[in-house]
Amino acid sequence: xxxxxxxxxxFASDLFxxxxxxxxxxxxxxxxxxxxxxxxxxxxxxxxxxxxxxxGYELRWFTPKEExxxxxxxxxxxxxxxxxxxxxxxxxxxxxxxxxxxxVSKTTQGYSMDxxxxxxxxxxxxxxxxxxxxxxxxxxxxAAFDYxxxxxxxxxxxxxxxxxxxWRELELRGVVVxxxxxxxxxxxxxxxxxxxxxxxxxxxxxxCELAPYWARTLDKTQLCASQxxxxxxxxxxxxxxxxxxxxxPAIDYMHGEINYIE
Numbered sequence: 001x002x003x004x005x006x007x008x009x010x011f012a013s014d015l016f017x018x019x020x021x022x023x024x025x026x027x028x029x030x031x032x033x034x035x036x037x038x039x040x041x042x043x044x045x046x047x048x049x050x051x052x053x054x055x056g057y058e059l060r061w062f063t064p065k066e067e068x069x070x071x072x073x074x075x076x077x078x079x080x081x082x083x084x085x086x087x088x089x090x091x092x093x094x095x096x097x098x099x100x101x102x103x104v105s106k107t108t109q110g111y112s113m114d115x116x117x118x119x120x121x122x123x124x125x126x127x128x129x130x131x132x133x134x135x136x137x138x139x140x141x142x143a144a145f146d147y148x149x150x151x152x153x154x155x156x157x158x159x160x161x162x163x164x165x166x167w168r169e170l171e172l173r174g175v176v177v178x179x180x181x182x183x184x185x186x187x188x189x190x191x192x193x194x195x196x197x198x199x200x201x202x203x204x205x206x207x208c209e210l211a212p213y214w215a216r217t218l219d220k221t222q223l224c225a226s227q228x229x230x231x232x233x234x235x236x237x238x239x240x241x242x243x244x245x246x247x248x249p250a251i252d253y254m255h256g257e258i259n260y261i262e
Contacts (some may be wrong), residue, residue, distance in 0.1 A: 003258040004087065007044075008077035011202040011248035018233040019202035020253060021077040022047040025086065025228065029058075032067070040064045045197045046074035047216045056094030057082075063195040068173075069145075070099040072113060072204010072246055079104040079111045080250035106157045109236060110249030117244045118144035118209045125146035129175065132166035133152070146190075147172055151179040154187050158228060164193040176206045177213075184234075185223040186214045202233030204246050211237035 005024050012018025026049055030038075039047035039062035048071070050059045059078060061071035075095060082088035083106055092105035103114040120142035124207045129147055130138075136159070140150040148171065151157050158177045174192035181187040188210055190203040200206075207225060215221050215237075223237045238245035241250050 005042075005254075005256050005258050006077075007254040008079045008080050008250050009253055010073035010076045010080070010233075010250045011204070011227075011235055012251055013249045014146060015251060015253060017231050018248075018250070019073040019125045019200065019231070021046050021071075021074040021075070023078050023081045024049050024258070025081070026051050035060070035062055036067070038062075038083055045192075045195075045200050046071045048074040048078045050078055050095070053096055056096060056101075059095040059097050063192075063197060065194075065196045068195070070097070070115075070205040070208070072115065072207065073202055074245075075102060075104060075113055076111050076204065076248060076250055079106070080252075081115075083111075084252070085255070107247065109247050111202065112245055112247045115204070115244050115246055117212045117239065117242050119132070120144050120148055120209055120213050123147075125192050126170060128166045128169040132163045134161065134163065136160055142213070143172060143219075145172060146174045146176045146206060146209060148209055148213070149175060149177045151177060154157065154179050154228070156187060157187060159196070160189065162191055162199075164191070164198050167191060168193045170194070174200075174206075176203070177212055180214075180218075181226060184226040185218060185220070186210065187226050187228050189228060199229055201229040201231040202227045202248075204235065207235050207237055208244050211239050211246075215239040 009018045050057045095102040123143040125141045142148045178188040190200045221239045236247040
């Protein structure tokens with residue numbers, strides 16, 4: 001059996017920037033174990049699989065270690081594959097996912113994703129989290145599905161060299177570290193060592209946590225964010241009630257085939 005596979009740089013207009021994701025269209029769902037093996041073989045932060053449904057598409061995401069409930073950049077990459085390669089021409093795409101229905105539409109600025117907002121709450125600070133920060137002192141520690149650490153400025157965020165072994169002990173999915181930006185509304189770096197993704201280049205799902213926080217902090221609903229990883233990426237965020245619109249472009253890197261699966 002041959003399977004088509006696309007690799008797309010999401011939240012990027014140029015190759016080798018943003019966050020790469022693999023996208024695999026399916027006629028029917030494969031066994032979960034096989035999809036996990038494919039994701040492990042791809043060795044990207046996310047591999048997306050999708051199947052046509054009665055209305056829209058069913059969409060699932062796998063890291064090299066496990067399936068996850070929400071992934072922004074691989075959703076954007078999937079929409080890009082549908083619009084650019086598979087002849088999809090409707091105004092928006094409905095994705096049925098573990099995080100509910102996600103709508104993606106094509107815009108002049110790229111692809112706009114309608115995601116659920118996550119409300120951050122203050123939590124007791126785990127010692128492992130502090131060990132992972134080293135000498136850097138957090139301004140605030142909050143949590144939703146990740147720990148979110150607020151630092152005093154962008155320079156401190158750039159200088160951060162986490163202890164990944166310490167953060168593998170943490171209960172939640174990952175650690176998102178953020179600060180007010182020098183030239184952007186806010187900046188971030190995202191770390192998921194438990195998922196075998198030490199630092200993720202650009203993380204759409206994390207902005208479901210970050211955008212509502214910074215919207216309240218800065219008293220504005222439209223924000224421009226930058227994830228300052230080694231690849232870098234920019235996400236436009238629009239916060240409205242309990243939803244977050246995340247907007248960014250995508251560019252093809254590769255189209256190929258998975259040769260044979262028993």
